[in-house]
Amino acid sequence: MESILSRIIASWAYGHSVLPQWMGLGELEFRRLLHHHFPTIQPQNLLGFDHSPMCENDEEMDDLRNLLINNRAQRSHSEHWLVEILIYGCLGNDHLWQDLGLWSRADLSKLMADHFTPLYELNSKNMKWKKFLYKRLCETEGIYTCRAPSCEACADYSVCFAPED
Secondary structure: OOOHHHHHHHHHHHHOOOOHHHHHHHHHHHHHHHHHHHOOOHHHOOOOOOOOOOOHHHHHHHHHHHHHOOOOOOOHHHHHHHHHHHHHHHHOOOOHHHOOOOOHHHHHHHHHHHHHHHHHHHHHOOOOHHHHHHEEEEOOOOOOOOOOOOOOHHHOOOHHOOOOO
């Protein structure tokens, strides 16, 4: 987990993510995360650009939180921090891995496989993560926006499953 978190923190510290102040965790939880995973790093040594999310929608954030919490691998307490970080990443306008400041989509897929295993397994066709999470939210609410009976038959297939550069 430390390698993925170190990438997220480094990108955030240098303004290369959409994560807000304290990465969306609040100062106390951010300090706890650092102390737990990187005890030698002092928070005041990080630049921490404050990128306010484009739009904070409490209902949307609560729905994402519930989806992620209910699909944790339950391997560590750190998954609670990851839930909040992922929520704020979802509020950005780029691919989720980019909005989190990760270095590749593979980093995000590893994070999902390790810490949100049920969701990772459900994304068996490798749909883009942000699209997949919101699709799951819609399905939970009984909202099916897809015009085709399966993804393979949908005219937007390349939008959801195209490579992410």
